Amino acid sequence: MEQRKSIPSMVKDPKLIEKRREQIIEAAVELFISKGFHKTTTREISRASGFSIGTLYEYIESKEDVLYLVCDAIHAGVEKGLQEVLVNGVSGAVMLEAAIEGFLRVMDQMQDRVLLIYQEIKSLPRETMRYVLAKEEEITGFFEEILHRGRRDGSLQIDENSVKLMAHNIVVLGEMWTFRRWSLRKDYTLEEFTKMQTSLILRELTDK
Amino acid sequence: MEQRKSIPSMVKDPKLIEKRREQIIEAAVELFISKGFHKTTTREISRASGFSIGTLYEYIESKEDVLYLVCDAIHAGVEKGLQEVLVNGVSGAVMLEAAIEGFLRVMDQMQDRVLLIYQEIKSLPRETMRYVLAKEEEITGFFEEILHRGRRDGSLQIDENSVKLMAHNIVVLGEMWTFRRWSLRKDYTLEEFTKMQTSLILRELTDK
Amino acid sequence: MEQRKSIPSMVKDPKLIEKRREQIIEAAVELFISKGFHKTTTREISRASGFSIGTLYEYIESKEDVLYLVCDAIHAGVEKGLQEVLVNGVSGAVMLEAAIEGFLRVMDQMQDRVLLIYQEIKSLPRETMRYVLAKEEEITGFFEEILHRGRRDGSLQIDENSVKLMAHNIVVLGEMWTFRRWSLRKDYTLEEFTKMQTSLILRELTDK
Amino acid sequence: MEQRKSIPSMVKDPKLIEKRREQIIEAAVELFISKGFHKTTTREISRASGFSIGTLYEYIESKEDVLYLVCDAIHAGVEKGLQEVLVNGVSGAVMLEAAIEGFLRVMDQMQDRVLLIYQEIKSLPRETMRYVLAKEEEITGFFEEILHRGRRDGSLQIDENSVKLMAHNIVVLGEMWTFRRWSLRKDYTLEEFTKMQTSLILRELTDK
DNA sequence: GATGAATGAGCCTTCATTCAT
DNA sequence: AATGAATGAAGGCTCATTCAT
Secondary structure (H helix, E strand, O other): OOOOOOOOOOOOOHHHHHHHHHHHHHHHHHHHHHHOOOOOOHHHHHHHHOOOHHHHHHHOOOHHHHHHHHHHHHHHHHHHHHHHHOOOOOOHHHHHHHHHHHHHHHHHHOHHHHHHHHHHHHHOOHHHHHHHHHHHHHHHHHHHHHHHHHHHOOOOOOOHHHHHHHHHHHHHHHHHHHHOHHHHHHHOOHHHHHHHHHHHHHHHHOOO | OOOOOOOOOOOOOHHHHHHHHHHHHHHHHHHHHHHOOOOOOHHHHHHHHOOOHHHHHHHOOOHHHHHHHHHHHHHHHHHHHHHHHOOOOOOHHHHHHHHHHHHHHHHHHOHHHHHHHHHHHHHOOHHHHHHHHHHHHHHHHHHHHHHHHHHHOOOOOOOHHHHHHHHHHHHHHHHHHHHOHHHHHHHOOHHHHHHHHHHHHHHHHOOO | OOOOOOOOOOOOOHHHHHHHHHHHHHHHHHHHHHHOOOOOOHHHHHHHHOOOHHHHHHHOOOHHHHHHHHHHHHHHHHHHHHHHHOOOOOOHHHHHHHHHHHHHHHHHHOHHHHHHHHHHHHHOOHHHHHHHHHHHHHHHHHHHHHHHHHHHOOOOOOOHHHHHHHHHHHHHHHHHHHHOHHHHHHHOOHHHHHHHHHHHHHHHHOOO | OOOOOOOOOOOOOHHHHHHHHHHHHHHHHHHHHHHOOOOOOHHHHHHHHOOOHHHHHHHOOOHHHHHHHHHHHHHHHHHHHHHHHOOOOOOHHHHHHHHHHHHHHHHHHOHHHHHHHHHHHHHOOHHHHHHHHHHHHHHHHHHHHHHHHHHHOOOOOOOHHHHHHHHHHHHHHHHHHHHOHHHHHHHOOHHHHHHHHHHHHHHHHOOO
């Protein structure tokens, strides 16, 4: 796994750093979502964070750092949501169904944030961007694992080299729900969408 | 269908306007793809277009106009590619297979451009953004129609209210190939990807 | 008298030059009055004149030339108005009364133009500016002469070295009516203003 | 009285704002007088003010704000000059004489600035322009009051509805001295001018 | 003579970042 | 640690003027 990038700070106290950076993230997420990264000024970020521009720069080195902080926090949020969904001691098929449903629920809640990552990731320095994309891959890996488990316990019919693709297909379901919302929502609720897509996938992966 | 936004120009000759705007689009696409809209300067655009900044502004009214021009051209490109793929006088199922393959080929060729639209669309003024999104919906409609045709001629089994979702799923295939390329390409070529996804869809829509 | 500045033209035919310059002046006066010299563009001038920007520059050498043309035309207008007012074969006192009345009428009609000169004269090149100011002095001279005549024919009591000042005072009456119109018009009509100021002056210059 | 327009500043300390704005005004007055508002660049203003362009914009919001600041300061200067001239406990006639003399002295000292206001006021946004013109009316009001006092204490003979006009005439004296200086100074010193005009007025307003 | 496309210097303004307090 | 005034590079855009057709 890629090394989490650590941003230097002028401040010594790690507790304080964490606290301030949470303030920064909370403020910046809202701003980036509503105005975009480029149209948000550092002054606005500091003001919304509750301190001065000088203080902001005690905890970051550049505006891009804020974007990184934000992207990282969003990913952490998605991952946390996914972990909560995991039920152990059940078949892969059952687990998959739960995971899809949970995943879509999380994506629904975080739609603006997820969109944000896709729209602004290019503004990150190459190296940092790679780290964020790696996070993305972790989520795919999460579903890969479930598919493998189902394969092993016989609850899912899927051949080895389709696993990856299917995992991608599932993750894309989430992105689809956030990216095409302006269109999908006219026709489906989250529940309908989840049900239809899940049944499509399970029909494919089971004997019906 | 939404009205194509027409951008005023100081220049009178329509032929010249078209020619110059093509130059602008060609130059700007490259720049936007590699640096993003915000980090590209109008001066860079004019230089890459082969004329001065003053001349650039004879053909547009603001930098945002360039983005619109670019988005519009990209959509036109995708649509043109799709039209070329349409074969008449065949069953819906056959047509669908060809359309998916053609669509993915176009998306593969235009991947950077498609990505660009998704990343910069937010920078467009509300009204213009709506127009671009409407274009997107047209592409979904294109697949809806094919599905309907297959439904009518009996070559595809799909119930009425799944048509829209399935059309979305197909279009998302294209976006997936552009958005997740950094990951998908490690495991699949375009041909493999196309084949696997097509068979998944057709298996679902036919009796096998 | 200062030499009227002659503006070179690319065009040979003097008739045409005059005709075109009249078009230019007519268009520019309106524009300068409503937007000011600096905020009016040469393109606007050419458009309002009824020809292209290229043609405009066939008849002038710079934007400042247009301002000069305009100022010159305005002065000519004022002078023409004054000439028409002159009645011969009457006493200086009678002539003065008529002249003041005529002068104020002209100033009232041309108020916007007169204001224009005062506001934009500074934008003229030094040399040209001097010429325009000289014109101004001619108008003062006009009243000086009338005062002298009245002095000579005994209809006005005024000593030699007050003549100039009084002439200035009269001319200033006209400027006053244009400059302070936003305030004066609330309290006086042109007729009232004329009558009151005239009686003030005549009371001073005659035995009553 | 119109509300003084308050210009927002990015800087919090009011003392500093006042100090910096004084620097700005001082620098801008000179520049505007010698080159005019439009030909003066914001960079020149900041440089002449002793700080960077960025700093300039910490204290104003637009170039027009500088013009407003300047006009406002000039009016304040004239008003201050007038206040200092007021002598109490004397007759209206005596007071008037002193006021005229003081007013003309102030106008003489501030001639360039007064001229500036008349020439550039049109560049101010409508609302702001109205405020500046209102200030102008205050000065007329100042003389109206003196005339009324003289009327009441019997030291001046003037009928009610001539008061306003006479006040205007007096103020115009000041403008005249600044506007026509290129001509008047050839013939009169400030003292001569003052003496002659004052005697003209007092002769009219007293029994001689 | 008329046209209008092309030019580019130059303008106003913004904003990420620094640093003295 | 926190503050916020200061900085100036850089950006979007305008417009007087030219010149080939």
